[in-house]
Amino acid sequence: MSTCQPPVERHASWTELFFDLVVVAGVLQLSHLLHGGPSAADLGLYVLLYLAFWISWVCFTVYGNVEGGRDWTPGLLPAMLGLAVMVAAVPGIRADHARAFALAYIFLRWLSGRLWRPGRVVVDWPLAQLGAGTVPWIVSLWADTPTRYGLWALGLALDLLIMLTTSGSRVLRLAQERMDRLIRKRGTAERVPVVEAAYADVPHLVERLGLFVIIVLGEGVIQITSVAGEAVWHAALVRAAAGGFALLIGLWSMSLLHGYGGVPKDGPGVLPVRVMMALHAATTCALAVLAAGLGLGLAHPYGHTPEGARRLLCGSLVGYFGVGVLAAAVAGASWRRTLRWALPCLGLTLLLAGWSGHFGVAWLIWGLTAAVAWQLLCASGVPARPARRRGA
Known part of the structure; x- marks a missing residue:
């Protein structure tokens, strides 16, 4: 052999x-x-x-x-x-x-x-x-x-x-x-x-999976610009679009600068290949749903947030944070550190899911951006480790 x-x-x-x-x-x-x-x-x-x-x-x-x-x-x-x-x-x-x-x-x-x-x-x-x-x-x-x-x-x-x-x-x-x-x-x-x-060439595979994440995040940019290109540029739309870009920047930073293969990761260890692949599927699916939610939300920038946009945006971000918790557990992060970012992020997202129907979509998007920013802030102090070749 x-x-x-x-x-x-x-x-x-x-x-x-x-x-x-x-x-x-x-x-x-x-x-x-x-x-x-x-x-x-x-x-x-x-x-x-x-x-x-x-x-x-x-x-x-x-x-x-x-x-x-x-x-x-x-x-x-x-x-x-x-x-x-x-x-x-x-x-x-x-x-x-x-x-x-x-x-x-x-x-x-x-x-x-x-x-x-x-x-x-x-x-x-x-x-x-x-x-x-x-x-x-x-x-x-x-x-x-x-x-x-x-x-x-x-x-x-x-x-x-x-x-x-x-x-x-x-x-x-x-x-x-x-x-x-x-x-x-x-x-x-x-x-x-x-x-x-x-065996997989893990560093190269991590790069390929990261490129997939960039493509999915690019769908969010397309949704924002497509809606903005067909709408009247009033203050409510500008606030919502700016929040959408800020949210995508935060997700890009968490997934790629502080993540592993496009998977948000809070912890010192790398992820086994099979776990990384499964979490990558969940991460990118959540990001793609969020991109669709941005398009639906920005199409209705005035008045209360549409129920469909609220469910897509908040549900996808709950899934994204859930992936981060699983990745942190596999990567060896302490539960105290994980809960320090996960509880506020999940709590704020669920709160927005329940109450964002009473205010505009711009407030919802900026609230979700704050949740991602908190996760990013908590993960920024975790040192990265080089990828290993084998992860089966």
């Missing part, structure tokens, strides 16, 4: 940045599901589609990360096409485009598994070898709504469970045992792949 070492001091390549263009389109298209005062069902569907899109993107991102400088363009282009089909299917997801979305997802999961060389086991990303979560998606091709959505949710839940609980070393051992049985059956080791343990 051989071990493959990733190259050192890598940065995102032009190919990877080109691939990320689909993320820009995807986040923008998905945000339309939350326009117009979304219901709980709309939010649930959004989270479902977002996670499917995120997992598809990460499967190819991890491949590019592990393979290093090797040319992966032949697999990249059909992957971009598949992601583009998923994005284009979103407007008609409740009608005849749902099967196209599912087919594109199944294709992407199959393609991402086919790209790996035989015998190569990605210790940090078990989903490269395990595709049980795709089975419910295949079954959903013959199902109708809402059963279809339930099968999608089941498949994604299986993938997340595999990602968090499956031991990479166990997958490696099972792969070696499978090859040994094949050798004994054939009586020769010829044409039998050699099992290789492949």
Whole structure:
């Protein structure tokens, strides 16, 4: 059994940045599901589609990360096409485009598994070898709504469970045992792949995940500028837009300057790869929902804050702070320090969720900005540690 070492001091390549263009389109298209005062069902569907899109993107991102400088363009282009089909299917997801979305997802999961060389086991990303979560998606091709959505949710839940609980070393051992049985059956080791343990290049992966966060935060900027470009510039709109930019700056600072892989982190230790990936999915989903909430709120800058905007903004920020608490626990932060920032942040956000219907959206946005600023202030004294290569 051989071990493959990733190259050192890598940065995102032009190919990877080109691939990320689909993320820009995807986040923008998905945000339309939350326009117009979304219901709980709309939010649930959004989270479902977002996670499917995120997992598809990460499967190819991890491949590019592990393979290093090797040319992966032949697999990249059909992957971009598949992601583009998923994005284009979103407007008609409740009608005849749902099967196209599912087919594109199944294709992407199959393609991402086919790209790996035989015998190569990605210790940090078990989903490269395990595709049980795709089975419910295949079954959903013959199902109708809402059963279809339930099968999608089941498949994604299986993938997340595999990602968090499956031991990479166990997958490696099972792969070696499978090859040994094949050798004994054939009586020769010829044409039998050699099992290789492949590990993520963690610093490069942290950079890639951080770029994804920047794209999602950019959706917030787009929402603010799009609404402002079509509205009359009165004082209420200016205050709300300024607060929106301040809120995005605070989230950028907490997620990237004081975070780890785009995950807000209060603590001296780094995060294991599988935990970082799961928390990254939750973080970016919360930020994308917040971006949609900014657009909805700024569209109604006068009078009381719309209920839909209040739920999106406050709910997404509660989720964001929750991710920060989990990351702090994994990173080894003291509970006293964590509670010192988490209780005021969560308390203020929940208070605003309950009372912001009595005042304007600008006050709500600036109140949420204050909550993020407090988290940032408490985390600013935590020294950063260099990323480790292995985190399985």
